[in-house]
Amino acid sequence: MKTTIKENDGKLLVALVGELDTAAAAGVEQELQPLYENEDKDIVFDCEKLEYIASSGLRILLSILKKAKSHGHTVTLKSMNDDIKNVFKMTGFINLFNFE
């Protein structure tokens, strides 16, 4: 599992690559720490290369969303494949995030 964070057009662009399973979750949470500290930018996750997500991954995304919302910012999930989007649908997370 690989993550990269870039700043572009005043937004934080985060690429998620690989399988975000529970084993990877702790590392990912560590890597995404800057997002927890972000107070002034909208966040966009590029999910094009995200192959799998477990509930531990969902938890990370929910934590980031709650943080961002508290500062009045949005979290957008981009280019997500249908299998993963299905998980978002099942859990109702599809109503919480913006999708592109």
Place this chain on the structure above:
Amino acid sequence: MSRMSNQFISFFKSHGKLSLVVIGVALLLEVISAVQYLYTRNIMRDELEDLMGKEITMKAMLVKGMLNYTEGVLNSHADAICDDLVQPDSIYDHLQWLTHVNKHFSGVGLAFVPGYYKDRDYLYEPWTYRDENMPDTVLYGQLGSAEHDYTKLDFYYQTVSKDAPYWAEPYLNYRGAKGLVTTYAIPIHDSKGKVACVAGVDLSLSWLSDTLNQRHSHESSFSLLLTENGELISQPSSSHPKYADFDNAIMLINDSTVSRHKTKSGHFTCIEFKSEIDGSTAYVYYAFMKGRPHWQLAIVCYDKEVFDALYSMRHRVFLLMLLGVALLGYIVYRFLKGNKQLADIEMERQRIDSELHVAKRIQSEMLPGEEMTQGGVTLSGRLIPAREVGGDQYDYFVRDDKLFFAIGDASGKGVPSALVMSVSHSLFRAIGARESHPARIMHLINEAVCQGNESNMFVTFFIGVLDLPTGKLRYCNAGHDTPLLVKGEVEKFPVKSNLPLGVMNDWFFEGEETTLEPGTTLLLYTDGLTEAMDAQHRQFGLERVCEVSKNHADAEPSRLLSDLIASVRAFVKGAEQSDDLTLLAVRYSPQEVHFELQETLTVQNDVKQVTLVNEFVKNVAQRTGYSPEQVSGIQLAIEEAVVNVMNYAYPEGETGEVEIQAAASADLLRFKVIDSGMPFAPTDAPDVDTSLSAEERQIGGLGIFLVRQMMDVINYERIDGKNVLTLTKKRNC
């Protein structure tokens, strides 16, 4: 009183039809009584005419008798008088004697043909007569003179000219005693056969009045005697109460213009008139006497007196009738009032009935289906309430490959017990959705039922949770009838009775467990089965239940229950069902599944090793031909289940193992996640609310939710000190 009559009036206004009936009956009674009255009156009228006829005839005979007597006396003395002619001086003695002995004769005398005796007066009329003041003294004298020319008098010339006896018209006496007299005269012939003189008897008529009015059928009636020409001969005495009417009566009889009618016999005539005295109706009946003199006899009678009895009867009947109608009205009033009350009660009853009907429907809709077959279990339930709604209930549902079933009987019957039962039943469903232990379910239901149970209702309840894969049965009994276990033989299923629900708030319900052998049927029932009574109050009894069940050891639960119900019905023979009858039969007969593939992976309770698990699962799923989408879902489910165990089964810092068994058949893929950590049933975790907002959503709880979403069946069992979570994905789903 007036309020009551107003009530009455308004009541009759609002019940027009029946009021009409009452009025109709009143009119009918009135018509009947009027017809009866008229009929009776006619009969009485006929009888009156008859009576009047008889009375007139009788009185006429009285008069006639006297006249006949008079005629007889004079006629019989005619010869003697004839003999006397030659000795004119002896005539006086003879005449005097005749007058003397006949009290009603006021005088007897002879009126000679003028100049009969040369030596006597030309008009010679020797006459004896009673003294005016002393009737017993008979005087005599020669009355004939130029002033009193008797030849000009009626009695003389009629008798002479006709040479026959003659009755003179009554006249006022001018010789002797005062009063009305009439004269009977016969011609007396001398030896040569020539008329010598006329012999006459003056018959006093004043006594007739008394005789005729002596006695009448009706007290105020009076009689009149009139001449042929209608002149009065005899009248009632002036002291008679109806004296004033006699003139009137005479006038009517003489006035040919007055309408009159003949009586039925045709002999008498009747005139109806108004009394001069009081204007009341009166009748005068009269007839002519036969023979000479041709007098008329009349009797006056008064309507009031004649029909007095009829009138008084009529009044009484009328009063009785009024009373009867009033009574009828009152009865109708009470009847309608009663009817109104009955109708109200009936309406109320219908309302309750319809509500009960709805309640019954709700209750029966709360029941699950009567038949169910799933995952190796066949189940049948029946509920026959004694009344519309009952206090019995059975229920079952399958959750996570476990059959939850229950049977209960609330104390009493009807609505109250149905309500209490509904509460218990709903709680069983609600609590059973997240709790798999019967004893804990029972405990929670008991707490709820005890709360505010002021009517001290209680419920006997049995809860069973049958793990379908293993046949492990956990159960808890709250004072309910001991179930039966049917497997060739019929035996009592050993249960601790505990206490019924609702009795003691803090009672600890002890649960039990056993494993059902394949092919056994558990029969649950309420006391409506064993205590079903026939007309002689004999109970069906447990022995009969066992007897019937024995014959159905291998039968389907539905047939077992049908036969039990049929046996009960045959036993009670139509006696009224005294209690709800509820039956529930659960037959456990799992099917063997053949697995083509069986592999096992064991990992440590370290999330780092999840990747191994994922690879293992993905590999198995792919090999057994599941689609990539399905593989991804299965992988997610197993990961979540395993992570759950890794995180919670073992105390923090303690190393433990997690075993993942994979098995695949033609129809399904099954994973078992096994650990030897603390007992933990992830299946009892509450569902996640996916409709909440980001702020409201909890971070945890998603794992088991995803497992449920991805897999078709999940099942948790604690087996031999291990937690076994079985996750099944069916191939065709």
